[in-house]
Amino acid sequence: MNKYEFSLRFDVAPCALSMDEIDDRLFENGCDDALVRHNRRQEILLDFNRESSSAVEAFRVAYEQIKTALPQARLLEAKPDYVGPTDIACVFDLSRQRIQKILQTRASGLRALTSVGNTQVFRLSHVIDEFSKLGTLHVKEPVRETAIAAMQMNRMNDLD
Structure with missing residues (x-):
């Protein structure tokens, strides 16, 4: 458990x-x-x-x-499903500035769902998967599993 x-x-x-x-x-x-x-x-x-x-x-x-x-x-x-750079920084225990730099330079396969003002909004499960491809940024499996479950619940809710 x-x-x-x-x-x-x-x-x-x-x-x-x-x-x-x-x-x-x-x-x-x-x-x-x-x-x-x-x-x-x-x-x-x-x-x-x-x-x-x-x-x-x-x-x-x-x-x-x-x-x-x-x-x-x-x-x-x-x-956790929809996240901005500050939320991502908390998940990975990094600074917001470091996350911004990674998003701009290394996470080329990651696209924001939308932007709110100057803040980009992503799906956390996509961020976790993309960052794991980079080879150095990982989270514990329950965090990834929770992000996927939240995304699925939001998608089902959108269909109602």
Whole structure:
């Protein structure tokens, strides 16, 4: 069993519940291993550190627990999937400047999905794969597995 760190962001406006009611329902339905953050736009972000046989299974179980607790909630995003240079730097434990240089000079097979202002946005699983081809930048397999599972969940969510 590996530990997987990931986040799920939901729109909870249709649930018409208070923050305390949301927290209580999530806790009662097995999300006691998640840090729940609320924002003013009636969204919640659940940060998980979950032990599971696979990242896909960790995401699936967490999603089902949330939907059981909050049936009207709508998944907005699974993380880590979309990342910028700062996020990539955290994953690889390098400076943002070093990541920028690698992206500009060595990661020729990597293309940004989009740019937000001056910041390029990538899929973390693609970054991990491209950086591993360079031969010196590697992450532990659970990190790669989590990035792939998040990407798959976001793709399935986009089809709904």
